[in-house]
Amino acid sequence: MAKYGFIGTGNMAQAMIKGLLAQGVVPSDIAVASPTTAAKLAQAWGVQALSAQQVIQASDLTVLAFLPNQLADVTANLVFEDQLVVSVLAGVSVDQLVTATGSHQVVRTLPNVNVAINQGVTAFATTTLTVANQAIFHDFSTQLGTAIAVPEAQFAAFSAIAGSGPAYVFKFIDALAKAGVANGLADDLATTIATQTVLGSAQMLAASGQSAQVMQDTVASPGGSTRAGLDDFDQQEFDAVVAHAIRATVEHKHA
Ligand SMILES: NC(=O)c1ccc[n+]([C@@H]2O[C@H](COP(=O)([O-])OP(=O)(O)OC[C@H]3O[C@@H](n4cnc5c(N)ncnc54)[C@H](OP(=O)(O)O)[C@@H]3O)[C@@H](O)[C@H]2O)c1
Structure with a gap:
């Protein structure tokens, strides 16, 4: 069972994965999916490259880290049930994430690039998470730096500063x-x-x-x-x- 999954493995996902590895998360506890880069990361870093559906099934927490305009296309054939989904998609609301994934265990985040050295600051807004998922997200986000609950209306201001x-x-x-x-x-x-x-x-x-x-x-x-x-x-x-x-x-x- 992988701890953390990433669908999309570009700049932001790689910054987060670097931060997790630096904190001692073992590479085999990270599963990744993307058209081309995931396989390269598996070779370079020892993480597991899987299909997006396998990533969801294998992970306690799945990060959506592709481009915001790909949300409908990428999620169309994926089944999330009530898996914990953490999105970094700029401008995509919690409601939109629930609609696209069907999961009611959703966290909208806005991390900054300093997550790569565990000094990030990440805004987050959530649905009502189970106690277990609150703990999983807390562990995940605090390994990358500081995580702050921010009302969604303030995400644009947070984005400009952080x-x-x-x-x-x-x-x-x-x-x-x-x-x-x-x-x-x-x-x-x-x-x-x-x-x-x-x-x-x-x-x-x-x-x-x-x-x-x-x-x-x-x-x-x-x-x-x-x-x-x-x-x-x-x-x-x-x-x-x-x-x-x-x-x-x-x-x-x-x-
Ligand atoms: N960069 C930042 O500082 C920053 C800050 C805050 C939030 N964000 C958010 O982070 C997200 C990613 O940004 P980024 O800068 O990391 O973008 P990026 O470097 O362009 O990476 C996009 C990733 O999406 C993957 N992808 C494309 N089609 C896919 C598909 N059908 N299924 C799964 N993965 C697919 C790409 O895979 P391949 O590499 O295999 O082609 C690539 O790894 C965006 O939503 C953005 O709003 C970024």
């Missing part, structure tokens, strides 16, 4: 590193410094129990150079730039 957010953090690191280079640092060194600074600062903030606003003041002494930089960010309306980009992201996802 789903697209990693790209925006990479953009900030890139800008920080480029500024370092402009001020005389070597390229590689500037990137290493900027990356470790963001990583360490996020961990410091998470450990502090303080707000990000308060933590800025702990670094910036009055009249000091960091305060001069923060004041410059404010004059350039940095917060408004970020808010504008997030609005563009949210509106694009609803287009």
Whole structure:
């Protein structure tokens, strides 16, 4: 009996499988199905490549990880009964998942790519799950990072912050590193410094129990150079730039 099944084995499924393997899930406890990539993953990682129906039957929890517009086609000939189904399909509601699969044990999730290193943040909304399925989903999702129950109406906002957010953090690191280079640092060194600074600062903030606003003041002494930089960010309306980009992201996802 496989623990976890994946129907669709693209970027997101592979990120999740990497995260599970890194947590010590044995490859034979993961079953995968897809037209071509599943067989390659079986060879490369030792997971089991099966048909989609076999994956459902063999798994405690089956992840749907193909493209959202494939939902009706892929599920048309599959029998889920009341198996636990976890979807990562962006924009597909719990109700649509119940209709497509016939299962009433359904979780809609929105993971971000950081699940690959067990540092993901995943939004989820569910039907009323059995106690056993709640435990199975809890085990699964917490191996990949943090899982947060989010009302479905807030999935688009969550997606802009957590789903697209990693790209925006990479953009900030890139800008920080480029500024370092402009001020005389070597390229590689500037990137290493900027990356470790963001990583360490996020961990410091998470450990502090303080707000990000308060933590800025702990670094910036009055009249000091960091305060001069923060004041410059404010004059350039940095917060408004970020808010504008997030609005563009949210509106694009609803287009
Ligand atoms: N990428 C992200 O950061 C991200 C974030 C949140 C949510 N999502 C969601 O994750 C889902 C997958 O996205 P992705 O980026 O991983 O896409 P992707 O890399 O394009 O992967 C799509 C997968 O679907 C498989 N597939 C195609 N036809 C199939 C069929 N008939 N039966 C079973 N599998 C089939 C493909 O198989 P082959 O490889 O064998 O062709 C491929 O493995 C989407 O619904 C997306 O909304 C993605």
